[in-house]
Amino acid sequence: MHPLARLDLRYIWHPFTQMRDWLRREPIVIVSGRGAVLRDAHGRQYIDANSSIWTNLHGHNHPAINAAIQRQLKRIAHSSALGLANEPASLLAEKLIATADLAGAPTRKRAGKPGSPRLRRVFYSDDGSTAMEVALKLAFESSRRAGRCRKPRFLTLASAYHGDTIGAASLGQIHLFRHTWEGLLFKSDEVMAPYCYRCRYNVAKPERADARAYRKCKWECLEILERRFVAQKKRDEPYAGFVFEPLIQGAAGMIPQPAGWLRRAAEIARQHNALLIADEVMTGFGRTGSGTTPDGRGPATQPLAGSDGASVQPRTAADGVRPAHPEAAVVQPTNFPLFACQHESVNPDLMAVAKGMTGGYLPMAATLTTAEIFGEFLGEYSEFKTFFHGHSYTANQLGAAAALASMEVLENPRSKRDRLRLEHDMHAQLARLWELPQVGDIRQVGLIAGIELVKDWRTKEPFDLRDRAGMRVCEAMARRGVLTRPIGNVVVIMPPYCVNGSQMAHIVDALHQSVKSVLD
Numbered sequence: 001m002h003p004l005a006r007l008d009l010r011y012i013w014h015p016f017t018q019m020r021d022w023l024r025r026e027p028i029v030i031v032s033g034r035g036a037v038l039r040d041a042h043g044r045q046y047i048d049a050n051s052s053i054w055t056n057l058h059g060h061n062h063p064a065i066n067a068a069i070q071r072q073l074k075r076i077a078h079s080s081a082l083g084l085a086n087e088p089a090s091l092l093a094e095k096l097i098a099t100a101d102l103a104g105a106p107t108r109k110r111a112g113k114p115g116s117p118r119l120r121r122v123f124y125s126d127d128g129s130t131a132m133e134v135a136l137k138l139a140f141e142s143s144r145r146a147g148r149c150r151k152p153r154f155l156t157l158a159s160a161y162h163g164d165t166i167g168a169a170s171l172g173q174i175h176l177f178r179h180t181w182e183g184l185l186f187k188s189d190e191v192m193a194p195y196c197y198r199c200r201y202n203v204a205k206p207e208r209a210d211a212r213a214y215r216k217c218k219w220e221c222l223e224i225l226e227r228r229f230v231a232q233k234k235r236d237e238p239y240a241g242f243v244f245e246p247l248i249q250g251a252a253g254m255i256p257q258p259a260g261w262l263r264r265a266a267e268i269a270r271q272h273n274a275l276l277i278a279d280e281v282m283t284g285f286g287r288t289g290s291g292t293t294p295d296g297r298g299p300a301t302q303p304l305a306g307s308d309g310a311s312v313q314p315r316t317a318a319d320g321v322r323p324a325h326p327e328a329a330v331v332q333p334t335n336f337p338l339f340a341c342q343h344e345s346v347n348p349d350l351m352a353v354a355k356g357m358t359g360g361y362l363p364m365a366a367t368l369t370t371a372e373i374f375g376e377f378l379g380e381y382s383e384f385k386t387f388f389h390g391h392s393y394t395a396n397q398l399g400a401a402a403a404l405a406s407m408e409v410l411e412n413p414r415s416k417r418d419r420l421r422l423e424h425d426m427h428a429q430l431a432r433l434w435e436l437p438q439v440g441d442i443r444q445v446g447l448i449a450g451i452e453l454v455k456d457w458r459t460k461e462p463f464d465l466r467d468r469a470g471m472r473v474c475e476a477m478a479r480r481g482v483l484t485r486p487i488g489n490v491v492v493i494m495p496p497y498c499v500n501g502s503q504m505a506h507i508v509d510a511l512h513q514s515v516k517s518v519l520d
């Protein structure tokens with residue numbers, strides 16, 4: 001056993017890991033990485049097929065990001081944001097606001113206030129959980145100060161995941177992650193989220209395609225959402241905020257929303273005066289691609305229609321929804337939105353970003369918010385309206401320098417072309433998996449894919465979680481030189497943007513062979 005592996009086994013407690021299993025095996029010790037390839041202490045190479053748990057964007061050891069960090073390192077690594085400003089954090093904040101702002105998005109009248117909210121302020125923190133804690137605290141207190149709610153409550157989606165700290169976990173709805181801490185968590189309400197593959201309202205028989213593409217339903221999920229807001233209002237306790245992962249719920253099992261759902265859900269929340277709290281921790285910085293992936297997601301501009309083609313909510317351009325336009329499907333790489341909300345023209349009041357923000361280099365996160373919410377915290381010092389919250393490493397210079405460099409790479413036309421190519425490559429390659437009877441659903445949103453494994457695609461019968469089917473398939477993939485982590489029975493494929501065609505083919509080969517060898 002490698003001496004570093006021995007040290008790990010002796011001293012380290014790994015996250016989300018049954019350590020008894022861990023201690024039985026020699027762990028893979030990563031010593032270096034280049035592009036999409038990781039190298040271990042024995043010199044073996046692996047493709048990083050989940051971007052190091054959804055963080056890496058452009059590959060490891062990227063020359064531009066390396067150089068930016070080195071430049072910053074020669075000046076200073078860190079000084080506090082409590083009482084001091086710094087260069088990279090200021091430049092990054094300007095860039096984040098410019099990128100996240102939906103210039104040209106349809107504006108809507110909102111409860112007497114003209115225009116739609118626009119993200120104008122950046123509050124830095126360290127990771128996705130803390131970015132969501134900040135969003136939660138800001139929503140809670142601003143709702144009370146604005147007189148919208150006395151006891152702010154939050155509505156979240158079924159199977160939501162927003163992080164592991166107590167506040168973020170209180171917004172989560174994955175039983176396994178929260179039941180132990182139930183006594184520590186505050187209550188948040190849960191509402192049905194679209195999960196077309198396993199939706200009880202979807203009457204379609206399974207097909208060999210993304211369930212969103214062949215579903216037959218009447219958008220019952222949206223009706224239920226609306227009823228929920230109405231019921232809460234009748235109780236005279238309107239929701240302070242609606243919390244959601246836009247376009248695709250990650251830790252829930254890579255569960256994508258059919259085109260049009262997010263826009264309509266956001267409209268409903270707005271009509272009921274709830275703040276829109278978007279968790280773009282996984283989806284941010286280009287991960288959701290061009291929005292034109294064949295199958296499940298059409299162009300975001302298509303009208304909301306039942307799967308029988310009947311329009312459910314007939315709306316016109318005057319309502320701020322552009323009519324279907326065939327050319328909309330041809331997204332030019334130049335208008336590649338970097339955030340999932342932008343695919344559906346949704347303007348959140350609070351937006352949390354983290355994972356990919358530094359290109360996967362350093363732990364840094366941000367919560368973006370509006371001038372309105374910011375304004376609720378302005379006052380005389382003696383009024384103590386200050387937002388009393390902040391972390392030691394907030395606005396860290398090295399992280400900000402890495403994030404700035406990463407965003408520059410994202411703007412590069414070559415990166416846009418690569419992402420578009422990868423998105424289509426992924427779709428084409430993953431289609432080979434349909435021939436396996438244990439592949440029930442393949443769902444892709446941009447550069448994110450989840451492959452749901454079942455006992456038989458015709459019955460959709462799931463594997464018992466105790467059988468570790470997903471885990472065993474991923475272990476077999478590792479032996480074939482591909483690293484990823486499953487979510488239950490869903491295998492996640494989310495490689496860095498630099499993955500080339502033959503690497504993508506290698507990933508899908510490894511998955512194909514592993515499913516066959518482990519589950520047949």
Ligand SMILES: *Cc1c(COP(=O)(O)O)cnc(C)c1O
Pocket residue numbers: 127128129130132161162163164245250251279280281282354355
């Ligand atoms: C990973 C994740 C988080 C938590 O982020 P950490 O950096 O792990 O704290 C929150 N929300 C979503 C959607 C995530 O994917």
